[in-house]
Amino acid sequence: MIKGFALFCFLLFPFLLFAGQDTVIVRSGHIDPQGIFKLVYVPVEVPVGIKEIRIRESYTYGNVLNMGIYGPEGYEPGNTAGFRGWSGGAKNEFYINGSSASTGYIPGKVKAGTWNILIYPSNVIAKGLDWKLEITLSFGKTESLFQVSPAQKVVNHLPGWYRGDLHMHTLHSDGKRTQQELVNEAIDKKLDYIISTEHNTNSANQSWGKYDNDHLLIINGEEVTTTAYGHWNAIGINTGTYIDWRYAPEDHQVEKYIDLVHQDGGLAIINHPFYANLFLFDATPFDGIEIWNGSWDKDDERALHWWDEFLQHGKKKIAIGASDTHKNNPYDNNLGQPQTVVYAGSLSRNGILSGLKKGNVYLAASNNINLSFTASCNGKKSKTGEVLNTPAGQTITVSLTTSFIPDAELTLHSDQGIIARAASSEKPAQWTLKPGTARYIRIEIRAKNGTMLALTNPIWLNN
Ligand SMILES: [Zn+2]
Ligand SMILES: [Zn+2]
Incomplete structure (x- = not known):
């Protein structure tokens, strides 16, 4: 009976002590410049009965320290179940609870076990980076779950x-x-x-x-x-x-x-x-x-x-x-x-x-830029992404129709570089090619100053 009562106290006491309260854990450390782009995992033990975890990050000025978190399912690469969010360098604080989370993080139950906060420096100044994490665990019941x-x-x-x-x-x-x-x-x-x-x-x-x-x-x-x-x-x-x-x-x-x-x-x-x-x-x-x-x-x-x-x-x-x-x-x-x-x-x-x-x-x-680019040969027509068979002795007809694009230059490109040009006023543009002269053809449309206005994927020519 005494043994049972002790066990009852052991199980109940921590909950009674902390129910409705927060507990704050602080972790800190230093990263040398050689630590840039190295992953640092900071473990935190989450007891039973936590409804929300909140992390606040601070670090010395001039550095960039990215941040994310993994639940007790694990943090090894590829462990999707353990992943609970990432904010990179965009946030210094985030929370996760059963029904909601900061953007970038996955809401859901805050399970008991070892969580790992990932900190990842992407800029470290010469004197290094001093970091601090304040982890706030809020006790209470998860009322509703995120769907x-x-x-x-x-x-x-x-x-x-x-x-x-x-x-x-x-x-x-x-x-x-x-x-x-x-x-x-x-x-x-x-x-x-x-x-x-x-x-x-x-x-x-x-x-x-x-x-x-x-x-x-x-x-x-x-x-x-x-x-x-x-x-x-x-x-x-x-x-x-x-x-x-x-x-x-x-x-x-x-x-x-x-x-x-x-x-x-x-x-x-x-x-x-x-x-x-x-x-x-x-x-x-x-x-x-x-x-x-x-x-x-x-x-x-x-x-x-x-x-x-x-x-x-x-x-x-x-x-x-x-x-x-x-x-x-x-x-x-x-x-x-x-x-x-x-x-x-x-x-x-x-x-x-x-x-x-x-x-x-x-x-x-x-x-407002629309275009249609095709090539035909031997009675067959192909669009971008397709392969057109171009037997020797035939002619390949290439045609391009566009919406009105003022002052533009249209160029026809192949593996040989630019093989034809047209001004945007000449529309639809049409060119003829001999089989065997190009492995693919594609279109670029540029403004007079060279700025790209449109670009197609290639039509492949099979000789
Ligand atoms: Zn990017
Ligand atoms: Zn991007």
Whole structure:
């Protein structure tokens, strides 16, 4: 009896002591400059009966310390069950409870066990980085649990050209808009689809269903952001899928994560390969390249040349263009500028993803640029992404029709460089080619100052 009473006290006492109260744990440390880009896990024991965990981070000025958290299910790379959110360098404080969480984090029960806070320095000044974490555990009962609300998968069943943006951020990472603001703006700009790509978190994907409407398709994604080795977009992933970023090129892990994206029916796209930190992973397993990120600039020009080299080696990579918008600001990357226009069998997740894979895709600076680019030979006609058989002795007829684009120059490119030109007034443009003179053909439309206005994926010519 005494033994039983002691056990009863042991179980009940901590709860009685702390019910309705908070307990605060402080952890601190120092990171030398050599510690840049090294993962540091700070373990915290969470007792039974906690309804909310809250973390406040502080560190010495001049440094950047990114932050995320893993639950008791574990934190080893690839452990999706353990992942509970990431805010990178965008927040200094976050919370998680049963029914809600800070943006970037996954709401749900705060289970007892060992949690791990991940801190990851992406800038460390010469005298180092002193950091402190204040962890507040609030005792109490979880009253209600967050319900996942995935985006609808179909908006309509009509085949056609659909315009969309494949790269954007909200408050769920370092963007400044709410999800609702982003959706409203996409509808105002007459986009047909958007792909949600927050840095290293799938938290926004858990609630896109709340913003479903009859005009706009929302597709899940994630920007896999390795500050040290470059960024890539996992687009079309399932709501529950989380793509880990914690590996270096020499670990040879990226293929495994691209496989996960493919298993969900999605695509892996290399982002802004020449922006700031270069893209250091092997490009071979990736499906496409974001060759146009925001306003056209010299980094995009380099990305275009890099992509063209893949084409010259017969390697099919889909070229995409996207805004990478973070805020609604005339000086920032604007939603829908540029946009990726894809021919799809329906305005649906599967339709858009399969259209992108086929490569019947062009990129446009804005909504008012439409184009149609085809090549025909021997009674057959092919569109971008397709292969046209061009037997010797036949003639290839290439034609391009565009909406009115004032003062633009249209150029026809192949593996031999520019092979034909036209002014925008001459429309539709038509050229003839001999079989065997080009392995692929594609179009660029530029303003007089060289700024890109539109760009197609290639039509492949098989001799
Ligand atoms: Zn990026
Ligand atoms: Zn981005």
